[in-house]
Each structure stands twice: as C-alpha cells, then as structure tokens.
Amino acid sequence: MTNADVARVFNEIADLLEIKGEDAFRVNSYRRVARTVADLAGDINEIAARGALDQLPGVGKSSAQKIQELLATGRVALRDELAAEIPFGLLELLSIPSVGPKKVATLWKERGIQSLADLKAAIAAGKLSDLKGFGPRSIEQIARGIEFLERSAGRVRLGDAWYVAERLRQALAAMPGVQRVEHAGSLRRARETVGDLDLLCVASDGEAVIQEFTCLPGVVEVLAAGETKASVRVEYAAGQSIQVDLRVVPEQSFGAAWQYFTGSKEHNVRLRELAVKRGWSLNEYGLTEGERIIAARSEEEIYAALGLPWIPPELREDRGEFELKTIPADLLRLEHIRGDLHMHTTASDGRNTIEEMAAAAKQRGYKYICITEHSASSAIANGLRPERLRRHIQAVRAAAERITGLTVWIGTEVDIHADGTLDYPDELLAELDFVTASIHAGMGHDLEANTRRTLAAIANPYVNCIGHPTGRLINEREAMPIDIEAIAREAARTGTALEINANYYRLDLKDQHVRLARDLGAAILISTDAHAVDQLDMMYFGVLTARRGWLRREDVLNTRPAKDIRAFVAAKRKRT
C-alpha cells in the first residue's frame, strides 16, 4: 500500500462523509490527513512501523489508527460502512463542475441517481426538471460540465498552461486602461500540473476589460462574467480547454489580492490563522483590524505585518515555509544556471547538430554543455553502439575545438539494464567527460528491483548523474516504484548527482523528492534533455521545480564553473 493509496482512501472517506452531510470540519480533517500523506517524502509504511503516525501534522489518534488498519488489512471499517450506505458511483459526480456534495445527495435521494451514467440518462430523459434547486440553467450547466469532464484530461501540464497564460497576459496588458496584469494560482506557484489559470489585473474600467476578455481569441465558453470577475474556458490544443479566471482588483489592494489568489489554499489558511491570532482579519482586500487597513498594497507588506519574510510563491504549500526566519534570498534563479549537461543531437534522436546546440547554448549565456546521446539499448532512439560512440567522441571533440566561448563536453545518456549493468563497458565510459545513466525500459519491476538497479548504476565510478530517476511522464505514465531516499543517500555518499529533468512532461525528480535529496546531501543537476534547440528553454521549468524543492544556488551542480564540474567527475573516479 503506497502513500498515494492511503491518501486516496482518506479522500474517499471525506467525499462520502460530505455527501452524507457530515460536519464540514470533520470532513476537512480527513482531507488534511490525505494531503499530509500524499505530500510525504518518506514511505508511510515505514513511518507506521516506527509508530510515528500521530506525529504527522493533522493526524490524530483516530486517523493514525485508521492508517494502521489500512496498512495491515488493506481496508478501513469506516470506509466500508460508508460505502455500504452510499453508492460509490456518486463520487465521480463530485468532479463535475457546479456539482457539489449537496446536489449529489439530492440527486441520489430524490431521483435514485447512483453514477455518472445514471445522471446522463436522467438529464436526457428530462427527469430532473421538477427537482428542487435544479432549474433549467443548472441542468444545462451540469450537462456541459459532464461533457467537459469527458473530453478533458483533467489537469494541464505546467508548460502547456504556461504558454496559454502568457498569451492571455500579454493580450490583457495591451488592452486600454490596463495598468498591470499578473499570473496567480498554481501556475505562479509552478505546480507540475494546474487545474485552471488565474490572472489578476488593475484597470481603470474593470467591466470593459472583463467584457473584452470574454471575447479574446481562444475563448470557447463564458462560464461567468461579473463586475470584478470572469471565468472562461480557453482552448489550448485541439479539443482541449482550460478554465481561466480573471479578476480585476483595486491597485491599493493588489498585494492582498495577489497573495490571496496565488494560494495555496493551505498556505492561506495558515496565514489567516496568524492574522486572527493578532485580532486581525485577512482577505483579498487586505490585512485589517476592524476598519483600519494594516497592509494591502504589496505582498511584502502583508507578510511583514504578520512577522514573516516575503515567501516566494513556489514555497507556499504549507510545507514548513512558515518556520523560515529569513528570506531565502539565494533560492535558485534561472540566471544562476551556467550550463546544460544533458542533450541530444542528430547523432541519436535529436533534431539539431552539435554546432547548432552549441550556438543556442551560447545565446542563453551558458559556459558549458555536454552532448549526451542514447546508448545502443535505446534502439528506437537510434542509440549509439560502442563503435559509433567512439567516432562520435572524435566528432564532438573536433567540434569543441572549433567552437569558441563555450566548453563542449562529450558524454552519454547510458541505459541502465534490468540487472543494473550499463550499456557501455567501463573503459569506454572512462573516455567521456560526464556520464548520465538512465532507465528507459523495464520499468514494470517492483520497488526493490528498481532501487537495486539504480543503486548498482550509482556504484559505478564513471556514472556522474542518474537521469529522470523515476521515469514518470506527467499525465501519461506513473513514476516507477523506487526508493528515492535510498538512492539519494547513496548518491550523496558516492558523489553522484541526481537529475531534475526539466522537460515539463517529466519534471523528474519532482519537487518533494528534490527537497528530500538535498536534505540527504545529494548534488542536484538540472538538465533539459533537449532534443532540439528550442527545448533548451525548458531549463526554466526545471529551475521552478528546484525552487519548489527549496534549492539554493549552491545545491545545484550546474550553477558552478566548469572546473567544479570536472572536479566533481574526477573526485568520484578517484574515490572508487
């Protein structure tokens, strides 16, 4: 039973209790437990074995007992009792926009609806028309919600969302009377996926901006449009749309609104609790004491008034950021990055040549790059057999001679076999400047096998980095089960880096793993794995992920000068 399994069960209990009409605070406490467990860097089984469950935030005696029960038997009595009472199919109705627990309960009790299929049939047959609280517009809204649910994949990858949001932000900024436009929400916090986009703006005529916004190219549906707020759906790919909320806010309370709408919800709850403790109140219009405004214009003022440093958005997840005493001023920034050590060229499955990749890297202000083709096992990616790699080494070294102003290294992204051996012999790896080792096949093994396999690669003196350590593809493929804690410990001990693969389909390691790895002393390398020159820009998403893992400049290997990278490689070879 994994952390995600436990979290899912607690969320199910919360949903069922909510449909049942239970006390909202009790419901919330189950959600809190689910979130705590889902966010854990360590394994819930291990924490349970230590008897430390009730030390987790939001986990009391009762929840600790239920987790124990779940881990031991695979079931929780409360959930089974609730499921016997309430049709399980009702849970899927909760994900329909505009449908919440109260409506679900009404549909069930008054019309016997038990599933999404039942609901669709009931709407089609006109069976909801005389149901209290379900007017024609509500029913139409629900029907559209179902349609949206069925064609949308749910959450949108950070990179996809980013490009849509930027386009809209620029369109808004160009409208007359608009003084300022900013991203908020989970996009600003750089979560790996976002559910919707939030934009804030300051404008002299808010209603006019709202009006114009709802008519922008790409808007396929207007969900709501009032004086200060509009909600629309914007198409970002064929048949795929994302909800975008725009709010027009007064300039004098922009900071309060920006803070409020950036979230996370959990972070904001904590912040408001701090306000309440001082006898103040915090909302999107400001931090106030009765009628008196204490702070509203900027985020910095609000945090300062509550005795906190300004907290960067990527940290606002209620994962310990309130205990920070100082501004994490040296949190990693894109301009700290000095090079990219993982990229492909036409020699394997890339689209550009060595020279083109080098020129693009120079444009981005880099000091060094490393060319890393696939090895022979990745046949589908035109991986290089040893002989071709030997010739490629010559080609890259020759190109490096010609290229000025940039150090060009030759490396590889060598496959890790199922048994932990590598695709190239050590004597060939020894000729390379930097070696990243990755798993590309056979991800179906269990936790122990995957972990052992990766540890074997780390033990090799020529392996300098583990590429995309969990192999996940966001919204497409689950991470393979692997013990990141064990990997990070060995990486730290042997002087091996762990990659944050910056491609927004991967972002692997992910934020929580990044933080765990850093805490265990492992070096982190952020690489784009670029297969074309424009993909070098994905570095930005890697940096955001690193920030979400609380990384400072010094934690990241490729913020350092070239000589330090050489020393990093030499140190491991010498040690073993």
Add this chain to the structure above:
DNA sequence: GCCGTTTTCGGCCCGACTGTTTTCAGTCG
C-alpha cells in the same frame, strides 16, 4: 477529527457569482 502563547472544549478562513431564489443556498477558489 484535530488542536492548544485565550489549551482538553469549542472553535476551525472568507468573499464572488450563479441560479432559483423572494432572502439565500450551493459551489468554487
């Protein structure tokens, strides 16, 4: 159900928009 600088009971964050309402409940963020 959880929690404690007002501590073992009694709180637990707050406002906009919509639809179906004659004054508000439900949903959402």
